[in-house]
Amino acid sequence: MMDDQRPDPDALLAAIQKAEASEIRGRLKVFLGMAAGVGKTYAMLDAARQRKAEGVDVVIGYVETHRRAETEALVGGLEIIPRRQIEYRGTTLEEMDADAVLARNPRLVLVDELAHTNAPGSRHAKRYLDVIDLLEAGIDVWTTVNVQHFESRADTVQQITGIRVQETLPDSVLDLANEIELVDLSPDDLRKRLAEGKVYTPERIDTAANNFFRVGNLTALREMALRLTAERVDHQLQNYMAIKQIAGPWKSSERLMVAVSPSPFSEKLIRWTRRMAYNLEASWLAVYVETGQAASQVVKDQLSRNLALARSLGAEVITVTGHEVAPALIRLAYQRNVTQIVLGKPQHTPLQKFLRGGSLVDRVIRSSGDIDVYVVTGDKTQSSPGRQFLLPQPRLHSSLRDYFYAVGIVTLVTLVDLLLVASLPWLGYQAVGLTELLAVLLIAVYVGRGPALVAATISAISWNFLFIEPRLTFTISQVHDVILVFLYFIIAIFAGNLTARLRAQERLARYTADRTLALYTLAHETATAVNMDDVLRTAADQIQRIFQVDVAVMLLSGGGLSERAHMCSTIQLDDKELSVARWAFEHGKPAGRFTETLPLASAQFFPLLTPNRTVGVIGIRYRRNERLSADEALLLETFISQIALVIEREMLDEAAQQSAMMRESERLYTTLLNSISHELRTPIASIKGAASGLANSNSASDRDALISDIHGAADRLNRLVENLLDMSRLESGRLQIKREWCDVGEIIGVAVKHFDRCAADHGIDLRIQPDLPLIQVDFVLMEQVLVNLLENACSYSPPGQPIRVNAETRDGAVVITVEDRGPGIPADKLETIFEKFYRVPGTPTGGTGLGLSISRGLVEAHGGTLTAENNDQGGARFLTRLPLNGSPPPVKEAAL
């Protein structure tokens, strides 16, 4: 526990963060009133006009004058943003057009009735969410609200006025407000205004005066409003002191914990805890213990609502699993340094409490140790399901068939026993009883609790009737038999209950194990995935399998959300849904179905959040239109954050690779520059030199020689340029291979045609296997490969030594060999010669060292290989291997 005088670091941080946050946000001013008609809108408009006169850019986002004359008068002169028209079920509803306000970007906007619920089809379900959007965009907002609309006050208002408040606001919204102005009016003055028709139209005055606007109500409401304002001021003072690090009368840091259940009464408990926490300046937790009991959809929904309520009121919501509620609560309480636990007053009768070892409250109190326990009364009408009752509740899943099974088994056993008793007289009725008991136990294990209960009853009765003296009557003659029957019954019930619970525990344990396994599998699979596509596919698979949902993933792309879903997605998204996804991405909050934002979407969208940024959005479409249980939702959230981290890891990986590639290409660029500069300039020098030589020459033979030099140099330049272009196409990955059925012999024939001079000097020996099968390659590219290889052979082979070109099939591939009788390749350089710009030291000049690299690139692009070795005569041999895949359709003679 903290020293009472020192400010709690957490609170300080929160205060500083809030102060920082309020600088970038717009400022919110709330005009608070106790009831309709006190003059909130009027006060707001009045102040706004003053601001306008001072030169501030003020617009009206939404103002509801209720046709009160005085208010209407104040509207004139202020710019009004036109309302949005929404068609809904044949009528046109009007709502504030938040987008228009954002586009207009005023300094200050007036938005009436903060608690209003928007029409279906609006971006947000509630107006206050729109207001938050405006504040985040840096626009100041003034708004009005009545005290009855706040969550924590709603119950009290209902109690006082008897009227259930429909539209409520989470209290956290009030925390956002920088200023609260209380528009106060005494109840009498308000009633006078009401009577004068300044509040409602004449028809409604009487009803109002007699119901909501009774003096008692108004007084109570006034007090609530005053108190609320006072609390806020107090809080602001605390915050101020915290920021300025003024040590004040700090309360000790306490922490409350409320146990949440699927009952409606839980709501009241939660609100109560919130008020208590507020007053104690304490943080509070809302805890749900998942015991693995099956629950209906209604129950699941109520639980989700309760947890959402707790969250919206500012609790930290925690779900734990455990087969017993009390120990799980206590465990958590100790872990989190909880100082007070809040529970609802139990409903069980004393007998139930005795037999069960006490109600939940009793058990918690027993093991609470130092922790205070608050027990709060609930409504008498509500009971809380989910707690374990004494009488075994019929398992919700026991079907009629199960009951028939139970009855059938008991009947069978009874008949068998009858036979046995008839044939074996020494077999007494006690033994019969035990066999029946065994049957009941088995039913409890394999069928269910309910059927076991029924079986117990039937077997007890039939045991009595058929086996216990006097037989065939319901009376029992011996006293000890009465006790026997009675005990039998008790044991049967207990045993049935126990085995059923055991089964439930087992199921829960298996469920927890499954869940852990699922998480582990996800982590493991995504850790071993090789690239982003793999990761996403694995993750999507897992989620689909475990939650039975369909998935779409959109990633961060160029600073915003990508337009298209990743290919691992199994659902198509239309533009509307994409914009919901985009909203979730930009605001870092879930949106879509089952949320408060755009709940009409067909899928739910979760932003993939990492500490640094949002890396994308995942959309979940539920196959059955029901929301997940609290536990499943927690698991899903865990999955999603895991996935987000893995995605970020992949993105960082890619970025690292990119920069590695950039460094590599830097290096290549420098090498290229060095190599090329010489290679380019030499032939250019030749040409220029020869050209000027021509001008000065007189001899025809000299001129011929110079002209021949110019041709040669131009050819060299041409080849160089072709090489560079090929290289750049290969490197850029934009090489297009036009595959068609080709005859390798034909390609070789064409390639050899380029080397007439070489053929004259060296001789080119062609050995092409007859009936060589056709292969699917790009003719021109393959020609290029062979030309490069032949060029090498020609330049390295000494004059007079032939160059041999072989083409044959070998092991399911076509192998083309080009060999020469040159000096060969040093054994350790057999691979390095294929590197760009590499030339074996001591080779004749001319050539960029790109030829082999290009050839290999082209061959590999076809799925083949190009390797080098030395042949027996010491020369080099290059093998190009192109896999055969399939053969062309047979050819037909022409129809002539």
Added chain:
Amino acid sequence: MTGNGLQVLVIDDETQIRRFLRISLTGSGYHTHEASDGESGILKAAQVRPDVIILDMGLPDMDGLDVLRRLREWTRTPVIILSVREHDQDKVTALDAGADDYLTKPFSTDELMARIRVAVRHAAPAEELHIFSTGHLQVDLTRRIVTVRGEVVRLTPTEYALLRLMIQHAGRVLTHRQILREVWGREYENETHYLRVYFAQLRHKIEADPTIPSIIVTEPGIGYRLKSG
């Protein structure tokens, strides 16, 4: 002089190319006209009515293909296109669209002259060709007899049709599609493997060295050409 005063229109935006073409062509007896872009080229063609047009595919104002198409709307004047190595597909498209032949830059003037001669020859409808001979090959088109080095060679009907087509367009390139369409029919115009098989067979029968053919030459990526004189 081979030119015989024939009119050649050169459409190319590069001054140096126009210059050396002009010099070479006039040196061989042709009359040259020049245009430096597509529109003026088309206009000049209409004004001058040349016997051969040399068209560069890389013009600044229009795609060479468009120029070709517009010319082909009203004239059958032979057109020889100039292109660069990478643009095989463009060459094929141009040839299929009515160009008569092509040259890849950089080219020698010898090649150019040869192509112009061939193009002009095919443009002027000569008398019926009865006997065709080149190198060791002689073909009697009326009696359908093929002899290589004096010995008769038996060709299948398809092989003969193929050979005859090439002879009819002797010296000029034919695209894969054109050959397939003419010999086998429109439905076969994409079955290039037919050509590989049949030309291989044909070459085996008529070429001195089938692996390095000298009569029927492969134009990689484009088609085939039967070399003549």
